[in-house]
Amino acid sequence: MHQALPFRQLSDEVIYFSHAAPPDPQQVEQLAARRIRVIDDQVTALELAGGRLTGVRLANGNVVDRDVVAVMPGMVARASFLADLGLRPAEHPSGLGEHV
Numbered sequence: 001m002h003q004a005l006p007f008r009q010l011s012d013e014v015i016y017f018s019h020a021a022p023p024d025p026q027q028v029e030q031l032a033a034r035r036i037r038v039i040d041d042q043v044t045a046l047e048l049a050g051g052r053l054t055g056v057r058l059a060n061g062n063v064v065d066r067d068v069v070a071v072m073p074g075m076v077a078r079a080s081f082l083a084d085l086g087l088r089p090a091e092h093p094s095g096l097g098e099h100v
Contacts, residue, residue, distance in 0.1 A: 001027050003072050008034040015064065017056060019043050021095065039064065072096065 001023050004016040016023070016031055018040045023031065031038055042059035046069065055063040075097025077089035082100060089098035 001031075003070065004031060004036050005034060007070060008036055011068075015039055015066070017041070017043050017058075017064075075099075 001016065001021070004014060007014045014034075015037045016039070018038060019042055022040050023038065028038060039058070041062075043056055044059050045057040046053055047055040047057055047063055053067055053069060055065045056069065057063050075092070077098040077100050079087065079089050079100045082088070087100050089100055091097075092099045
């Protein structure tokens, strides 16, 4: 969610695909204030033609035309070397991955 907001500075047409993490009401307000459209459905595939992105396929079967997609990867802490000290990665409160 936090990545969608700055992308609005780069494009007049930003869409937030919630996939499995719909934004909370406050986040919906933030997105609306920046005129970012929210699509609350699971993304099942990226549509390609001639090796180029043409759209995003949703679980409901609809395809949303897109020529650019940005994806936030999950973060994994490479911290196994800290295990002997009793430090182990834990899920980050944001849901974006792990932290120590």
